[in-house]
Amino acid sequence: MMKIGQLANAAGCTTETIRFYEKIGLFPQADRTESNYRVYSKKHLDRLIFIRNCRALEMSHNEIRTLIMIADDPANRSEHESAHALLQSHLQHIDERIEELKSLRSQLVELQNHCHPTDDTCGILQELAEMEVDVKPAKSHV
Template structure:
């Protein structure tokens, strides 16, 4: 199948499919006589696997490791379990941080009262105060899927 059909079947943009090929998550397909990529069912299966992993917010390196482990079907699955445990710990840490974020946003919202001007806005005042105060604790990157394996 051609890349457009693969993209439609998986609901993954063709550009993303090419990117996965470029970074080695998806093997390069054969080319037909006119030079177009020709994908097989194995590409479809791999792409769906990647999509499921991304839906679980797994990073590219985690997916790459799972693919490597999946290619050894007779091996002990303890490495797969350990990878998932690390990822689960990371998700739990993020949930704690998101709960803290929710609390901070609620406090900011409570600082707003009706009938004030923007100059008197408690929310903007609170944000300005927060921005001037550097955070003492190290924050992780919270763009989905950007954490590496083993990071909590």
């Protein structure tokens, strides 16, 4: 059995992260001692590492929630197909983000090209003040 600080250290995260995952239902509630301390088991550590690894792959909380449901019912073959579809969708989102980042990089390089250190004015600042941008609404891949 571990206390929350020990669990956080073992999983390489913070106690706030654990409490947050508990609050949003990604992580099972811990048992409590008589003095009301949370106590965690190896099962909790395994789940936390699973969540951490998914987050490292930039999966959303909803994607992780779906994968947890699939992991909790390994005998259901259709759920495995759902995991494959989820990953395919996530890959598509990553490909879209790569294209967006390439475009962003091109814009920044173009902006950098406006820098003329011998000038008294900063071309970068002037361009930022005058440029027109295509503002897109934030979108989620969930």
